[in-house]
Amino acid sequence: MTLNYVVQGIWSLSALGLVVLVLLHSPKGDGLGGLGGQAQLFTSTKSAETTLNRVTWILTVIFMTLTVVLSANWLPR
Template sequence: MLLTTILKVIWMVSAVGLTAMVLLHSPKGDGLGGLGGQAQLFTSTKSAETTLNRVTWTLTVLFMGLTVVLSAGWLDVAATAPTP
């Protein structure tokens, strides 16, 4: 029960953090030019944007992983299993 509560708190914090990270991203504005790859010629990747992308992806993986674990009920089954 305690593990489930801790994971739910981490899940909620990752949801809020992921929302904040997505809102912090600058709009790309590629339009249809992004389809052919021409937009890559004139842009440079900044260190701050790279870090922002890494944090966003980390929070995405954490959020999605915890969503699967918490919704599948795997922890509830382990907690209610009889001990020999």
């Protein structure tokens, strides 16, 4: 196993994890309730949502960094 295959595996797992985490997010759109300002009454910050946002951002950075590394062929084959 070369380093290239290991990085590709991590890249694939981060892509899959990113898709799952994005699907787990709650919708942030107000819809028609945002017109009258009623959507602001029921919003609250939760630690689970904050943690989900942080993990999503971390996986995004990992995915984008590995995308650049793999596409630039910086790893030995």
